[in-house]
Amino acid sequence: MGSNASDRPIIGISTYVEAASWGVWHREAALLPTTYVDAVHRSGGFPVLLPVLPGEPDLSAVDGLVLAGGADIDPARYGGRPHAELGPTRPPRDGWEIRLLRAALDRDLPVLGVCRGAQIMNVALGGTLHQHLPDLVVHRDHQPEPAVFGSTKVELSPGSRIAEILGDHVEVPCYHHQAIAEIAPRLAVTGRAGDGTVEAVELAGARFALGVQWHPEEDAADDRLFVALAAAAKEVRGDHRA
Template sequence: MVSNASDRPIIGISTYVETASWGVWHREAALLPTTYVDAVHRSGGVPVLLPVLPDEPDLSSVDALVFAGGADIDPARYGEQPHAELGPTRPPRDCWEIRLLRAALDRDLPVLGVCRGAQIMNVALGGTLHQHLPELVEHREHQPEPAVFGSTKVDLRPGSRIAEILGERVEVPCYHHQAIDEVAPRLEVTGWADDGTVEAVELAGARFALGVQWHPEEGTPGSGTVDDRLFAALTAAAKEVRGDHRA
């Protein structure tokens, strides 16, 4: 239990840009599933939602970032033509999150990329994506059907940061039809699904920069249990940043 609210680090979470309905309204909104907010709060952080903006990011008041899931990334970002199975894209969000990530890494702020967030990390640093994973792995278990999370077993590289947090094999909730293809030069692959899909990447030398292809903010199908260990590790790193700011 955190007793002093001022000791809780500020953790920014990137938001979706979607048309949404509430009350009598149906209009474009900056929104986020509350599962992200709850995971950050349970882990001792203060969640702050970051909308897509045209400005340069100002991260002077933020101690860490979560890059949330969402729409497919525009393949023009990594020099490819759209695949026939490409889903809806959000180019302004792509642009904003890439700038946000680079600004965070320049300040050595802790970063956790979730699903699309891991893909943003890879694309921002020079990697590419498989635009339609079922074509490669010949199954749809990573995204079994619309709005239904799948379950994936992941092997994590011994000695990696993420294996120190989660152990060397985990079962995780997933929902994606894209995945990392060519890995960005600065990233190290530290997790794989049984079918070879890249499931975790880390930025060597960073204070804390992890990307996972799954959704740690969601409960694992079948058990409903939410594993907050990645958010707790992010929050611990964010507390270090907050301490540095006060020093």
């Protein structure tokens, strides 16, 4: 893809809402790890950050969407009660990202959900979450310790969109203590870890709507998911210009 920004599809990326420090300041901020920005840019997209806002999102200027990782989702969103190991939640962000997803799907924009983003996809479409995965798998390999990524081997369903991109097997960086439980009616599970954890989902009939439980932005040597997202978003950009 060309280096000119006007040739690149615009990829919106949802942002965290966290207390952050920079310089002499310690304030609430809309922030995002630069690994997401770098991955989108390396893959041919033009990254634009989408902060949490009230009301309905206007995605008319966006060609694709990344739902980024982050805090645990409020279990009230799927009718659950808080688990003792539930981490801090960000309910306004939950609501905003659900609205982002619905707006993107209404326009058939390409969507990539990353970790929490895959969980948002499932919850928004009617699914539920396991609030603390170690209760089920009796290990902590998916989140070895604070701020340390684990490594997970994932088997992908032959013939699925994600297998077309990555092949039938992949080893990926991960960091999560929650996971998809009951799958949403419109989603299909297309990847699992060896312990049965749902690792990939996709929405049939959509131009491009994939969710992965891992963190592809953390592997700078493998941008294939972001390249596929940018390619699908470039089709949307072409449609806009036609």
